[in-house]
Amino acid sequence: GYLRVAQSLQRSRGELRLKSPKTDTSRRRVVIPGFCIDALTRHRTSEREKIASLGLPVDPTTLVFTSQAGTPIEPRNVNRAFEALLKKAKLRRVKLxxxxxxxxxxxxxxxxxxxxxxxxxxxxxxxxxxxxxxxxxxxxxxxxxxxxxxxxxxxxxxxxxxxxx
Known part of the structure; x- marks a missing residue:
């Protein structure tokens, strides 16, 4: 019923890298509702299937959200996808x-x-x-x-x- 914040995706020297969170309070356990757990579990399963179909190793460190190539998602692409969802749902534009x-x-x-x-x-x-x-x-x-x-x-x-x- 929770997720653990243990790393963050940051741009460093022009590359996306997984790093430790900035502060001690950033490293935390976040209790989440059941409907989120269900959605994340389904998504993790489909991501792992995608990763395996690309011939990449699947292990406990495999990210839950990846690009089509199985790599960390570029933050700008997340924002673009979010904006597309808002538009499709006919909702006003807000930041993620x-x-x-x-x-x-x-x-x-x-x-x-x-x-x-x-x-x-x-x-x-x-x-x-x-x-x-x-x-x-x-x-x-x-x-x-x-x-x-x-x-x-x-x-x-x-x-x-x-x-x-």
């Missing part, structure tokens, strides 16, 4: 990286603890997460008041909104 922000905003809006979101994103400090996603906080404050009402019973209070100062 924007999905990271959407995910974090949705998780916070659904009441996931900010610390959990921080760890998922690999932020080094909770302040980074909270400063970046402060626009979600007003909705969280409204939700916290509703939860307190549910916890203590709104019907048990004698105060009305106009009496609270």
């Amino acid at each position: 990286h924007d999905l990271r922000h959407t995910c974090a905003s949705l998780l916070l809006a659904e009441g996931v603890a900010p610390r959990v979101v921080m760890e998922l994103l690999g932020h080094s400090a909770i302040a980074v997460t909270m400063n970046t996603y402060s626009h979600v906080i007003p909705a969280l404050q409204d939700e916290s008041a509703k939860r307190m009402d549910a916890l203590f019973g709104a019907e048990n209070t004698n105060l009305r909104d106009s009496e609270v100062r």
Whole structure:
């Protein structure tokens, strides 16, 4: 039910190379939903079949996402493919990286603890997460008041909104 971030693809001296993540917080375990696990498992199987059909070795270090030649995917090609998917789905153009922000905003809006979101994103400090996603906080404050009402019973209070100062 998780993936482990152990390496990143970076351009170095004009070549794509797999390297260790930049920071300790970048190296992390990310719990992912079941539907993602299922999709990744199916994709890994088809990628391994493709790699084998190219006559390349398949082992535990084989990447889950590769080019048609079985090599790491050029980041620009990932962006182009993403833009093509958006166009096909008749969605407005957004950057692939924007999905990271959407995910974090949705998780916070659904009441996931900010610390959990921080760890998922690999932020080094909770302040980074909270400063970046402060626009979600007003909705969280409204939700916290509703939860307190549910916890203590709104019907048990004698105060009305106009009496609270």
